[in-house]
Amino acid sequence: EQPSISVNPAHKTAKINKNIYSGFTEHMGRCIYGGIYDPGNPLSDENGFRKDVIEAFQEIDVPVTRYPGGNFVATYHWLDGVGPKENRPARPELAWLGLEPNEFGTDEFMKWCEVVGTEPYLCLNFGTGTLDEALGWLEYCNSTQNTYYANLRRKNGREEPYNVKYWALGNECWGPWQVEQMTKEDYAKKAYQWAKALKLLDPSITLILCGETGYSSWDYYVLKQCVKWDVHGLGGDRTKSLIDMHSIHVYTADKEHYANATAPRGAERAIQMTSALIDLARIENNVPHTVPRPTICFDEWNVWDPVRAPGELGAEESYTLSDALAVSIFLNGFIRQARDMGMANIAQSVNVISPLMTTKDGIVKQASYWPYMLFSRYMRGWTIPVNVRAEEYEGRTNPEWIRGTIETPFLDVSAAIDEKGEVVTLAVVNVHEEKSYDVKLDGIPSGKQVDVYTVGGDHVQAGNMGGKEEVKIVESKWDAKDSYVFPKHSLTLLRWRI
Ligand code: AHR
Structure with missing residues (x-):
């Protein structure tokens, strides 16, 4: 039977939040130092920011960038990273066992975001940090009042507030590798109290709860304890929420191509499960429907295997076409699940587990850079449904539980129509190593x-590492006919005006 794809541009199902193309820069390995910040390098600007990295961020049009971690944040004191550089302390760094010189801190990051044109997303220290410190950071970034930390920001050269909208209530607080790993009970109690205080100080912020994979008892418990509406500070307002997003993290990888490329179907299933847990918490807590429903902040996702990755910390990944197809399937999943997706952050954006690698003399755009760039450029607007009839991959999956919970077709498809409702883009990943598929197209x-x-x-x-350019984009034109041949092991975007 001939495979088929049918698409209906008239039927928009959910708005695609552009923030699904967001990034993540952590003080880890060469992400900040030698990545986005490389003073003295001829490729850097007067701020010490790498211009080639800035251009790549702009080419992708990264809407939001998460900072400063990751695991790093669990011992990070933001005050160490502001003020005159000569007064900033160097500190031992316990997540990656490095030394943090604090040459790059809040004001440098904010400046970098402004130069790039990306919005900052800050993660709070739930390890060794205090609530006072978190409130101080929020005040430093966002307050217009005549108060201590707002004045400190002014003294450091910035009159206007930065208006940082996105704030995470810790990172992977459940992880045994975490400084101050927490139980779900301890975390939920602390997150709820911190959220209340942070929103009292600045009710305009978006708060992100620390979830796990989206399908764990941690996720269930912390959502149940924190997704409520009748809290002090919100004054029983039935149109406001304390928690605006729930974060989840999934990294995938496998030595074998099919298990590797299809693994992100598990991440899509994780989104569906998280969505159900959010509903369950709201139902069990009698949250009025007028209170905005938290969305999902998939703030770490990518292909990563620390064992296979060369370089410092097992994090300097060398990506293959198989990985690029996996990244494409992650992104297809975000489009298909657009209704639930508030944000997603590729982890990470430069050098560490990243599609972009810097050397002293330039930048490498790895295989996975191209799908990320194409999706960000063209898969915006609204998601539109597709019906796909395709051969099913029935071999081993990673993780194994994918089998039986979600399909793994050789053709993985999503579609979008732009904001104005004029241009349709169909994204088709053909995972098959040997078969190109002649697919009947309807729509x-x-x-x-x-x-x-x-x-x-x-x-x-x-x-593309090591001076090669084996994976790239080929552009062409096609006069539409009944069917199109999607080449083996490829991502194809078809784009037309309706
Ligand atoms: O992105 C690398 C690390 O992976 C992050 O610091 C942490 O949150 C996750 O475990």
Whole structure:
């Protein structure tokens, strides 16, 4: 039976939050120092910011960037990183066992965000940090009042507030590797109290609860304890929420291509499960429907295997075409689940587990850079449903539980229509290593001029590190007919005006 894809541009199902294309920069390995910040390098600007990295962020149009961790944040004191650089202390760093010089801190990050055109998202220290310190950071960033930390910001050269909207209530607080690992009971109690205080200080912020994978008892418990509405500070307002998003993290990887490329289907299932837990918490807590429903902040996702990754900390990944297809399937999942997605942050954005690698003399755009760039550029607006009939991959999956919970077709498809409702983009990942599929297409009028973007390479292990350029985008035009041949191991975007 011929595979088929049918798409209906008239039927928009959910708005795609552009923040699903967000990034993450942690004080880890060469992400900050030698990544976005490289003073003295001829490729850097007067602030010490790498211009080639800035250009890549702008090419992708990264809407929001998370900072400063990650695990790093569990011992980070933001006051160490502000004020005259000569007075800033160097500290031992306990997440990655490095030394933190604190040359790059809050004001540098805010400046970098302004230069790039990305919005900051700050993660609070739930390890060794105090609530006072967190409130101080919020005041420093956002307050217009005549108060101590707002004045400290002014003294440090910044009159206007930074208006940081996104704040995370800790990072992976459940993890045994975490300084001050917490039980779910301890975390929920603390997160609720901190959330209340932070919103009293600045009710305009968006608060992100620390979840796990989205399908754990931690996720269930912390949502149940924190997704409530009748709290002090919100004054029983039935249109306000204390917790605005729930964060989840999933990294995937496998040595074998099919298990590797299909693994992000598990991440999509995780989104569905998180969504159900959010509903369950609201139902069990009798949250009025007028209170905004928390969305999902998938603030760490990517292909990562610390064992296979060379370089410092097992984090300097060398990505293959197989990984680029996995990244494409992650992104297809975010489009399909757009209704629940408030944000997603590729982890990370530079050098560490990243599609972008810097050297002293330039930048490498790895295989996975291209799908990320294409999705961010073209898959915005609204998600539209697709019906797909395709051969199913029935081999081993990673994790194993994917099998039986969600399908793993060789053709993984999503579609979007732009904001104005004029241009449709169909994203098709063909995971198959040997077969190109001739697919019957329904919904693209015959004869339409279609722009085609294909990301591919000679084999699934092709990559761009080490001076190679084996995985890239090929652009072409196509006069639409009844069917299109999607090449083996490729991502194809078909884009037409309706
Ligand atoms: O992104 C690398 C690390 O992975 C982050 O610091 C942490 O949150 C996760 O375990």
